[in-house]
Amino acid sequence: MLNDESTSFMVQSWIEPFSTSTDQDVPFALTPPLKRLNGNARQQLRVLYQGAGLPADRESVFWLSVQEVPQKSKDENILQIAVRQRIKLFYRPADLPGDVGQAPSRLQWRMVPKDGKPGLEVRNDSAFHISFSSVNLKSGSNNYPIPAEMLPPYSSQSFVIEGAASLAPGGATKIEFESIDDDGLAVQHSSNISS
Incomplete structure (x- = not known):
């Protein structure tokens, strides 16, 4: 202080x-x-x-x-x-498996309907928390912000994609997000989405 x-x-x-x-x-x-x-x-x-x-x-x-x-x-x-x-x-206990710096790039993103609307699920199979500063779904020329904040280890979260009536399957859809590293810096990532 x-x-x-x-x-x-x-x-x-x-x-x-x-x-x-x-x-x-x-x-x-x-x-x-x-x-x-x-x-x-x-x-x-x-x-x-x-x-x-x-x-x-x-x-x-x-x-x-x-x-x-x-x-x-x-x-x-x-x-x-x-x-x-x-x-x-x-x-953070000693000897956790994996690398904390690589954990955000290993997140698994997939499209899943939620409450009858287009939805997105993210899965974290690492031993580390992933903190987000921003998450955006890019579909063609459209951009949909996702309200993700932090994903605990060995867990998943689902989100309704607000403002998206439907997303074309097989379209140019990807996730762009920023995670916060151990130094408090925002690190940019881009990931494909599985169906």
Whole structure:
């Protein structure tokens, strides 16, 4: 964390499950959970894994939340806002099969009807999460955005192709997408679609 302002503030940090539909325990300790960050200063967070509780055959994902707690204002009638950042925190066990850099290019895309409409299914047979910054289905001169965000390991997701009444089978249809790599950079990919 970096405070590039001249004033100090408190910073509160914690780790929570990625999905709100689970009561999964978080097998990490985060230090410091609360810290005063002086003006023009830095603070490093340390994430410590307890060594058990997560699958050994795939990545796991959590949220790392960092929240600024501003100082009480000396003036009256001042609106103060606490800024919170949520960052994906991945736990990657040692010796996972495959290469994380190659995982996005190995995704399997295919056309499947969904709710009576043209649909698209993507399958991830790797041990890694694939995060998307954009996914577009190109069919002839038409472009259909697909609302994919992240695909967990060994899973698949299906999407209705909005705005497409029908797609001609065997037409010039392909997927163009950007995945986010370990450095947070968008990497462009293009893939054919199987029927």
